[in-house]
Amino acid sequence: MQSIKTIYKIGPGPSSSHTFGPMMASKYINEQYPEATNFKITLFGSLALTGKGHLTDKIILKTLGTSKCEIIFDMKTPVEHPNTMIIEVFDKDTKIAEHTFVSIGGGKIEIDGKKGNVDPEIYPHTKMDDIQVYCNERHLRLDQYIDEVEDSDFDSYMNQIFKQMLKTVNTGLKKTGVLPGSLKIDRVAHALHQSAQSCNDIQDKNSLLLSSYAYAANEQNASGGIVVTAPTMGSCGVLPSLVYHFYHDQNYPKKTIIQGLKVAGLIGNLIQTNATISGAKAGCQAEVGVACAMAAGAATFLMGGSTEQIEYSAGMAIEHMLGLTCDPVKGLVQVPCIERNAMAASRALECCEYALMTNGYHIISLDEVLMTMIMTGEDIEDSLRETSRAGLAQTY
Numbered sequence: 001m002q003s004i005k006t007i008y009k010i011g012p013g014p015s016s017s018h019t020f021g022p023m024m025a026s027k028y029i030n031e032q033y034p035e036a037t038n039f040k041i042t043l044f045g046s047l048a049l050t051g052k053g054h055l056t057d058k059i060i061l062k063t064l065g066t067s068k069c070e071i072i073f074d075m076k077t078p079v080e081h082p083n084t085m086i087i088e089v090f091d092k093d094t095k096i097a098e099h100t101f102v103s104i105g106g107g108k109i110e111i112d113g114k115k116g117n118v119d120p121e122i123y124p125h126t127k128m129d130d131i132q133v134y135c136n137e138r139h140l141r142l143d144q145y146i147d148e149v150e151d152s153d154f155d156s157y158m159n160q161i162f163k164q165m166l167k168t169v170n171t172g173l174k175k176t177g178v179l180p181g182s183l184k185i186d187r188v189a190h191a192l193h194q195s196a197q198s199c200n201d202i203q204d205k206n207s208l209l210l211s212s213y214a215y216a217a218n219e220q221n222a223s224g225g226i227v228v229t230a231p232t233m234g235s236c237g238v239l240p241s242l243v244y245h246f247y248h249d250q251n252y253p254k255k256t257i258i259q260g261l262k263v264a265g266l267i268g269n270l271i272q273t274n275a276t277i278s279g280a281k282a283g284c285q286a287e288v289g290v291a292c293a294m295a296a297g298a299a300t301f302l303m304g305g306s307t308e309q310i311e312y313s314a315g316m317a318i319e320h321m322l323g324l325t326c327d328p329v330k331g332l333v334q335v336p337c338i339e340r341n342a343m344a345a346s347r348a349l350e351c352c353e354y355a356l357m358t359n360g361y362h363i364i365s366l367d368e369v370l371m372t373m374i375m376t377g378e379d380i381e382d383s384l385r386e387t388s389r390a391g392l393a394q395t396y
Contacts, residue, residue, distance in 0.1 A: 001123035004265035013221030014333040018054030021103025026063035038068035045082035046280040048073040053331025082280040105278030143259040165240035172216025189216035213241035214342040235291035237341035264298035279326040280386040282377025289321035295348035308360025315366035325384035327391025
């Protein structure tokens with residue numbers, strides 16, 4: 001299992017698969033072929049079907065730094081992976097190279113069947129059950145286990161992630177107006193936050209605040225702003241909303257929250273390794289569902305939960321989002337994505353609170369839930385996996 005750094009990345013929205021991944025593919029081409037004059041890019045599967053709404057063409061043009069690009073949205077040719085693209089490289093009229101890229105989720109890419117910029121496998125365990133046994137034998141918390149494995153600059157990296165999450169939420173809270181795209185959706189984070197300030201009931205106030213933070217991050221993402229993949233950009237509001245809430249409203253120390261982020265990252269890493277974080281491959285259970293599990297685990301850690309309670313909380317969050325489809329209206333990461341992030345943030349706290357009321361015992365482990373998750377993802381119809389061809393996208 002690779003570093004938790006592969007889960008958390010900072011970059012422009014609105015999609016880690018459709019924006020960040022193609023951006024990385026274009027950067028690779030720039031580095032390898034500085035002499036290139038023009039390009040032909042063919043997008044397939046989900047990249048073709050929802051690429052316009054996800055700004056795929058715009059990020060490719062921006063990264064390659066030239067208007068001499070022919071971009072083809074091939075919605076008919078079948079491909080093995082739904083996020084496949086081919087870049088043909090030319091020096092004037094002469095074709096000098098061709099590469100096939102697959103955007104596999106969370107901003108990661110495969111190049112001609114091989115993973116690009118492969119991070120080393122550094123974790124000795126790939127199952128939560130094994131990690132629990134290891135930690136219990138050595139009396140380690142999960143964050144201490146992570147610190148044993150990660151390198152010396154990991155704390156510095158996580159500090160950057162923490163700061164960017166806060167910055168994304170804070171920026172989004174100040175913005176008003178309409179989100180880009182044909183749906184003309186109003187930004188509501190600012191209004192939600194104002195409503196929270198005048199709320200007298202503490203429980204209702206905290207609920208409104210949490211929702212406003214999730215909306216703020218996702219509205220930033222939908223407008224192409226800088227966000228943190230957690231584990232993806234489509235789910236970038238769930239975990240940051242809890243981070244902002246625990247830091248600003250509950251006055252938790254920064255160091256403690258970063259420890260919680262590490263635990264959340266470990267959960268996301270386990271899911272990335274044993275299942276998937278790609279909405280095009282397994283539906284929104286792989287994005288918002290995973291983000292909910294990460295946030296639930298982090299919250300349980302922050303509130304003093306045991307390793308068993310953390311595992312239970314995360315598993316519960318995924319368990320009750322199994323089969324969640326990915327059906328963005330008009331291919332935009334707005335409806336139902338933004339609301340769904342806010343709902344998942346609240347659900348994460350509910351899972352945390354329930355797990356803390358137990359001794360951590362439960363029948364189905366997180367590892368077993370992940371096995372079910374990937375099988376369920378395979379059973380979801382292709383039209384309901386980030387193609388905007390069914391579900392709410394079709395209804396609208």
